[in-house]
Amino acid sequence: MQELGRTRLTASGDTITVDFADKPNKKFLKIICALKSVTDVTNANLTFNNDTATNYAKRTSENGGADATLDSDDAITNIPLLPTSRNLPKFIIIDVENFKTQEKLVNASSVDQGTAGAANAPNRVEGAHKWANTTDFITRVDIVNSGAGDYDVGSEVIVLGSNFPDGEDFDDNFWKELGRKELDAVGDTITINPIQTKKYLKVVKTLIPSGTIGDEMSFNNDTGTNYARRRQANGGTDATAVSEAAIKNVQTASGLMFTVTYILNLANQEKLVIMESMNATTAGAANAPNRDELAAKWSNTTDLISRIDNTNAGGGDYAKGSEMIIYGSD
Amino acid sequence: MTVDLPIGILRGLSTDTKPTSVNHGTLFFETDTGKTFYWNSNISEWIEQTDEKRWQVLGVAVLNVAGDSLIVQNLKPRKYLKCLFVCLPSTSANGRFRFNGDTGSNYADRVSANGGADAILTSQTTTPLFGNHVNNPKISIFDILNLKNQEKLIICHVVERGTAGAANPPNRGETVNKWANTTEKINKIEAINNTANDFDVGMTLIVLGHD
Numbered sequence: 001m002q003e004l005g006r007t008r009l010t011a012s013g014d015t016i017t018v019d020f021a022d023k024p025n026k027k028f029l030k031i032i033c034a035l036k037s038v039t040d041v042t043n044a045n046l047t048f049n050n051d052t053a054t055n056y057a058k059r060t061s062e063n064g065g066a067d068a069t070l071d072s073d074d075a076i077t078n079i080p081l082l083p084t085s086r087n088l089p090k091f092i093i094i095d096v097e098n099f100k101t102q103e104k105l106v107n108a109s110s111v112d113q114g115t116a117g118a119a120n121a122p123n124r125v126e127g128a129h130k131w132a133n134t135t136d137f138i139t140r141v142d143i144v145n146s147g148a149g150d151y152d153v154g155s156e157v158i159v160l161g162s163n164f165p166d167g168e169d170f171d172d173n174f175w176k177e178l179g180r181k182e183l184d185a186v187g188d189t190i191t192i193n194p195i196q197t198k199k200y201l202k203v204v205k206t207l208i209p210s211g212t213i214g215d216e217m218s219f220n221n222d223t224g225t226n227y228a229r230r231r232q233a234n235g236g237t238d239a240t241a242v243s244e245a246a247i248k249n250v251q252t253a254s255g256l257m258f259t260v261t262y263i264l265n266l267a268n269q270e271k272l273v274i275m276e277s278m279n280a281t282t283a284g285a286a287n288a289p290n291r292d293e294l295a296a297k298w299s300n301t302t303d304l305i306s307r308i309d310n311t312n313a314g315g316g317d318y319a320k321g322s323e324m325i326i327y328g329s330d
Numbered sequence: 331m332t333v334d335l336p337i338g339i340l341r342g343l344s345t346d347t348k349p350t351s352v353n354h355g356t357l358f359f360e361t362d363t364g365k366t367f368y369w370n371s372n373i374s375e376w377i378e379q380t381d382e383k384r385w386q387v388l389g390v391a392v393l394n395v396a397g398d399s400l401i402v403q404n405l406k407p408r409k410y411l412k413c414l415f416v417c418l419p420s421t422s423a424n425g426r427f428r429f430n431g432d433t434g435s436n437y438a439d440r441v442s443a444n445g446g447a448d449a450i451l452t453s454q455t456t457t458p459l460f461g462n463h464v465n466n467p468k469i470s471i472f473d474i475l476n477l478k479n480q481e482k483l484i485i486c487h488v489v490e491r492g493t494a495g496a497a498n499p500p501n502r503g504e505t506v507n508k509w510a511n512t513t514e515k516i517n518k519i520e521a522i523n524n525t526a527n528d529f530d531v532g533m534t535l536i537v538l539g540h541d
Contacts, residue, residue, distance in 0.1 A: 027534075028414055057492070057499040059444065067445040069499035097416055097469040097489070099532075105469045105489040105500060126445075128489040128502030164387045164414070164536045177383065204410065206475055234440065235448040235504070258475040258483040278506040280481045285510040288438045288450040289483065293504075321477075 001030055001160035003174050012150040016157045021139040026161030027099055032200060033092040033110075033143055034156045034264050040149030041085035044092060045078040047142045048104065048131045052077045060127040063230065064238035064293075072132075078144060079129040081108055085147035086123070088112040091264035091272040098138045098161070104131040111295040113270045118226045121240035122272065124295030154266075175202060175327040186210050186317040190324045193221075193307035198328030201265050203308065205277075206323045207257035211316020215257060216246040219271065219298050219305045229273075229296035247273060247296040251313055255280030255289070265305045265328075271298040385412075385540045389519075393533040396420055400535050403518035408539030411474035415459070415521060418530040422465045423523040426456035429482065429509050429516045439507045456522055457507040459486050465527075466491040466501075476516050476539075482509040 004020035016033075035044060047056075057071035058079045068083060070076045081092060092110040106129040114120045131138075143157050160174050178201075179192040190205075207213055218227070225243040232238050233250075241248060250257065259277035273296040281287050298305075308326060312318050388411070389402035405411075417425040428437075435453040442448050451458065459470040472486035488503035509516075519537055523529050 027416075028536075055496045057496050059499045059502055061445040065445075067502075071499050072496035095469075095471055095487070099416060102416075102418070102467050103491050103494065105467070105491060107469070107471065107487045107489045107502070126502070126504075128500045130489070130491055130496075130500045132494070132496040164390060164538065175385075206409075206477070208477075208480065235442040235446070256475070256477070256480045256483060258473075258485065260473055260485065276485055278483055278485050280483055280508050283481060283510065283512075285436045285438045285453045285508070288440045288452055289506045289508045291440055291448075291485070291504070291506040 001162045001174055004159045004161045006156060006158040008156040009151055009153055012152050014145040014150060016143045016151065016155060017140065018157050018159045019140045020159055023161065024139050025137050027163050028161060029096040029098050029138060030160040031094040031096065031141055032158040033090065033094070034266070035090040035092070035143070036152040036155050036269065037087055037089070037149045038152045039087070041087045041147040042145040042149045042151060043085040043147045044081045044090060045144045045146055046081055047078045047144065048133070048138045049136060049140050050142065051131070051133065055132045056129065057132070058127060058129040060125055062125050063123055064232045079106065081127060082110060082125055086112055087149060088114065089269050089272065091274065093262050093274060096138065100137050101134050103134055104138060106130060109274050111272045111274050113272055113297050116270065116299070118228045118243050118299040121228045121230045121242055122295045122297045124230055174329045176329060178326045178328045180323065180325040182323040183318055183320055185320055188312040188317060190310045190318065190322060191307070192324060192326055195306055195308065195326055196328060197265070197304035197306050199265055199330045200328060201263040201305065202327040203261040203263065204325045205257070205259040205310060208319040208322045209254055209256065209316055210319040212252050212254050212314040213257070213316050213318060214251040214253070214313035215249040215259065215277065216311045216313055218246040218309050218311065219300070220303055220307050221309065222298070222300065226299045227296065228299070229294050232293045234290055246311065247294070249275065249277055249292055249294060250279060253279040253314070255282065263305065267304045268301055270301055271305060273297060383541055385538055388537045388539045391535045393529055393531055396528040396530055398523040398528060400521040400529060400533055401518065402535050402537045405517045405519070405537060406539060407515040407517060409476055409541045410539060411476050411516065412538040413470070413472050413474065413519065414536040415470040416534045417468045417470065417521070418533040419465050419467070419523070419527065420530040421527040423525050423527045423529055424458070425468065425470065426458050426522045426524060428456050428520045428522055430511070430514055430518050431520070432509070432511065436510045437507065438510065439505060441503065441505045443503050444501055456524065457484070457509065459488055459503070459505060466493070474516065478515045479512050481512060482516060484508065
């Protein structure tokens with residue numbers, strides 16, 4: 001998608017505004033938020049086109065809990081993306097339908113690091129929201145903190161957008177492919193090393209099983225107990241695992257696995273990970289697939305990710321053709 | 331480091347960041363043939379940036395007359411697909427999908443609505459991207475793994491408007507789906523309404539893809 005605009009704070013503050021009125025009429029938007037707070041708690045409230053009237057409704061689930069809704073009857077004047085204010089870095093990925101005559105529909109996923117260190121699991125929020133405007137395109141996005149603290153210097157909001165013209169390379173000036181590795185023989189590890197160090201990473205994995213396989217991801221060849229994750233399998237209760245040697249997803253898949261991961265990669269911050277994956281389970285349409293949602297972190301606060309390993313801890317192997325692709329952007 | 335350059339007259343050579351000890355940079359080389367290569371230091375090779383490896387719009391369909399079907403077909407056979415589906419029902423229409431015109435019982439799904447317990451559907455003749463038959467617009471964003479000799483895997487998120495107005499919260503759906511075909515790549519995607527009503531004018535299906 002084309003980058004429509006971005007704002008990076010040069011002084012701490014409570015509002016990050018991205019105005020892209022010079023690039024209007026994009027029907028599909030993606031918003032990427034990297035929010036840092038070092039003193040006191042912050043949250044993240046989303047408004048469009050500077051509309052602060054009661055024109056929003058939201059639905060969120062925090063850490064896999066029951067959905068909570070708020071709407072104009074609750075007098076909300078924005079979309080509260082995060083139910084709980086915390087003094088933590090946050091990473092939020094938002095997709096927006098931006099049809100002028102339709103209410104604007106918003107899908108958001110977020111992760112915050114939780115208490116620092118790999119002994120503490122991160123937190124995650126999933127949300128579906130709307131702006132009840134049916135007359136305008138979105139041309140401005142505000143992320144506003146109403147907590148006691150401030151967003152720290154370097155906090156950033158980026159807005160991407162496109163109309164996806166038919167039959168063309170769309171103007172994708174954001175994600176660039178940093179590397180890919182396809183196994184040409186069975187194996188237990190897919191490594192891409194080195195990769196260019198980018199602030200935002202997207203990782204797509206195709207894991208073809210030969211026997212039972214697992215899915216574990218690690219960074220910079222660090223196999224110390226420096227990872228923590230929160231995982232929900234098939235819509236069940238979140239399970240946390242801390243002080244692990246890798247980000248451990250499914251361990252016993254016997255079907256094809258497909259995983260899409262976003263990573264916030266700041267050198268002096270714990271690396272924050274939003275991952276979704278599915279596996280086909282037993283072959284055939286008589287068997288429903290399985291799904292997993294993860295929020296994870298690597299507690300390293302000194303390095304940028306420059307290498308990614310995906311390792312099989314299952315009894316089988318990754319089959320030939322298994323693949324990992326890494327995209328990145330600053 | 332010394333590297334051999336690809337054959338061709340140099341049109342442009344660029345790095346998008348200054349290489350450092352931890353930042354290897356990306357060296358792009360554009361030739362007079364219109365080809366662009368990038369240096370992959372992992373395998374010490376120049377890699378051609380082919381069309382297949384770039385995200386492209388493979389097809390777009392917009393409904394001009396109210397109806398029960400919206401089709402994007404003749405898709406290039408790409409390994410990774412991404413679909414954006416803005417479903418605009420007239421009254422009580424749902425949005426289900428079918429691939430390559432396969433009407434057999436070859437679809438299986440796992441669906442969660444509003445964070446509730448997963449519902450499992452197997453041996454279906456279409457695949458649902460949201461469980462409710464409601465007269466509300468919705469957007470579905472889904473990633474598809476489209477390997478010819480493997481079952482096709484789909485990860486989908488749906489936001490459904492709910493009753494119009496800010497007094498009514500939206501609904502959300504999370505689904506994973508599979509099409510149990512292991513002999514073809516997806517080359518046709520059809521959105522289907524199987525209620526008595528119609529999809530409305532303006533409904534849009536966009537399919538992106540790359541290898």
